[in-house]
Every structure is written in structure tokens, then in C-alpha cells.
Amino acid sequence: MAARRVVVFPSSAELGPVLAELVSSRAGKAIASRGRFTLGLSGGSLVSMLSKELPALPNLDCSKWVVGFCDERLVPSNDPESTYGLYKNQLFTKINIPETAILSIDSSLPVNECAEDYARKLKEVFPGNDKPVFDMLLLGMGPDGHTCSLFPGHPLLEETARIVAPISDSPKPPPQRVTMTLPVVNSARCVVFVSTGGSKAPVLKEVLEGREGPAFPAARVLPTEGELFWLIDGPAAADLTITVEKPGSGARL
Numbered sequence: 001m002a003a004r005r006v007v008v009f010p011s012s013a014e015l016g017p018v019l020a021e022l023v024s025s026r027a028g029k030a031i032a033s034r035g036r037f038t039l040g041l042s043g044g045s046l047v048s049m050l051s052k053e054l055p056a057l058p059n060l061d062c063s064k065w066v067v068g069f070c071d072e073r074l075v076p077s078n079d080p081e082s083t084y085g086l087y088k089n090q091l092f093t094k095i096n097i098p099e100t101a102i103l104s105i106d107s108s109l110p111v112n113e114c115a116e117d118y119a120r121k122l123k124e125v126f127p128g129n130d131k132p133v134f135d136m137l138l139l140g141m142g143p144d145g146h147t148c149s150l151f152p153g154h155p156l157l158e159e160t161a162r163i164v165a166p167i168s169d170s171p172k173p174p175p176q177r178v179t180m181t182l183p184v185v186n187s188a189r190c191v192v193f194v195s196t197g198g199s200k201a202p203v204l205k206e207v208l209e210g211r212e213g214p215a216f217p218a219a220r221v222l223p224t225e226g227e228l229f230w231l232i233d234g235p236a237a238a239d240l241t242i243t244v245e246k247p248g249s250g251a252r253l
């Protein structure tokens with residue numbers, strides 16, 4: 001595992017542009033070496049941050065991007081709860097990701113079949129790989145320490161066989177979702193958590209410093225070979241005592 005980097009910004013206003021630069025830099029590297037950039041998105045505050053910051057990058061070319069979702073809520077794409085729907089309206093209209101390169105769930109299917117169908121779509125994009133190896137996954141963390149739709153104490157945390165799993169009892173509504181499993185998350189070349197706001201401070205301390213860490217799904221995200229970034233703001237970092245990076249303005253990671 002590469003070293004974890006915990007990077008603290010005064011606020012999300014400073015964090016957002018650095019995140020966009022990081023995405024763009026890893027995209028450039030991936031395209032240079034493999035001809036495409038595979039990116040997994042999450043919902044929450046990432047939607048508005050990415051929708052503001054990525055289109056603001058000069059000359060961003062997303063024609064070689066392939067984009068999936070780390071998890072998704074089983075609702076129609078025009079439902080305000082749909083993560084795909086939010087990105088479609090807020091981001092995909094502003095950048096040139098080919099429509100066929102956006103891997104979304106088929107929300108008309110029952111949850112188990114929906115997960116199987118989404119797993120099949122991922123396997124098609126990563127033929128020959130035992131598990132998908134995304135160039136970058138962008139993750140959020142809930143105040144309970146969940147990430148993707150992997151919740152504390154849930155049996156899905158122990159999933160080793162499936163790359164995508166259904167969940168019907170999500171403690172956070174809506175209850176039905178599909179999610180990448182930990183083996184896929186931990187196979188990525190680069191995983192970036194973005195966590196902001198004072199409500200995250202206690203759980204962030206547990207996840208990054210606590211002995212009970214592994215009880216929190218976010219603490220089980222430890223890429224086998226890939227990079228791991230935690231990009232956080234001052235309020236979320238308030239309780240941390242570990243050494244963190246505090247980049248100056250205009251910094252690149």
C-alpha cells in the first residue's frame with residue numbers, strides 16, 4: 001500500500017480546485033499510459049464540487065474518460081435522489097464525456113438483478129481483469145463512517161466474491177442501492193476521499209487515528225497498491241492530532 005496522504009484545506013473553496021487538478025493530473029497519466037481514464041464517482045457534496053470545479057479547468061478533454069458510480073440509489077434517473085441524475089444535470093452537460101462511456105445502473109430492474117447487470121457492465125469495461133481496476137475512485141464518508149453504500153456492521157463489508165452488491169436495508173434512505181464492494185475499491189490505482197464540515201470531525205478522528213478504525217467502513221479503504229488521499233477541510237480536521245499536509249494556495253498533489 002502506498003502511503004496515505006491526509007491533506008487539510010482551510011475550507012472547501014480551497015479544496016475544490018486542488019481536487020479538480022488531481023483528477024485532471026491522474027487522467028492525463030492514465031490516458032498517456034493506457035489510452036483512457038476510468039473514474040468512479042460518488043454522491044453527496046462531491047456532485048456540486050466536481051460540477052463547479054471540473055468545468056472550470058482550462059482545456060479539460062474528457063473524450064477518453066470512462067465514468068462509473070461507486071454506488072447508486074435504486075431510483076429512476078429523473079428522481080432527485082439519483083446520483084447519476086444529479087451528475088447528468090449538473091456536470092455531464094458541461095464536459096465532454098462520451099455518453100456511451102458513462103456506466104449507470106438500470107433502475108428498472110429489481111435490486112439483485114440491477115447489481116448483477118451493473119457488475120456485467122463493469123466487467124465489459126475491464127475485460128480480462130479479475131476485478132475492475134479503476135484509475136481513480138472519488139469517495140465521500142457519512143457521519144457514521146459509511147462509504148459507497150457500505151455501512152457499519154453490515155455483512156456486505158465481508159463480501160469477497162462479488163464486485164458489485166445489492167443492498168435492500170440501507171440505514172440511510174433510500175433503502176435499495178447497489179454498491180461496489182471493498183475488493184474493487186481497494187484495487188483502484190488511486191482513491192480520494194473528500195470530507196468537509198464539522199459534523200465529520202469525530203468520525204474522521206476515529207477513521208484516521210482510532211483503534212476502532214476498522215469498525216468504520218471508510219477505514220477499510222486501504223488500496224492494495226494504489227494511492228490513498230484524504231482531502232478534508234479545517235472543520236472536519238478539527239480533532240486530528242496526526243501530522244497532516246497543509247498545502248499553500250495553488251498547490252498540486
Ligand SMILES: O=C(O)[C@H](O)[C@@H](O)[C@H](O)[C@H](O)COP(=O)(O)O
Pocket residue numbers: 042043044045046073139140141142143146147148172173194195196
Ligand atoms: O448515497 C448517499 O446517501 C450519499 O451519497 C452518501 O453516501 C454521501 O456520499 C456521504 O454521506 C458523504 O456525504 P458528503 O459528501 O455530503 O459529506
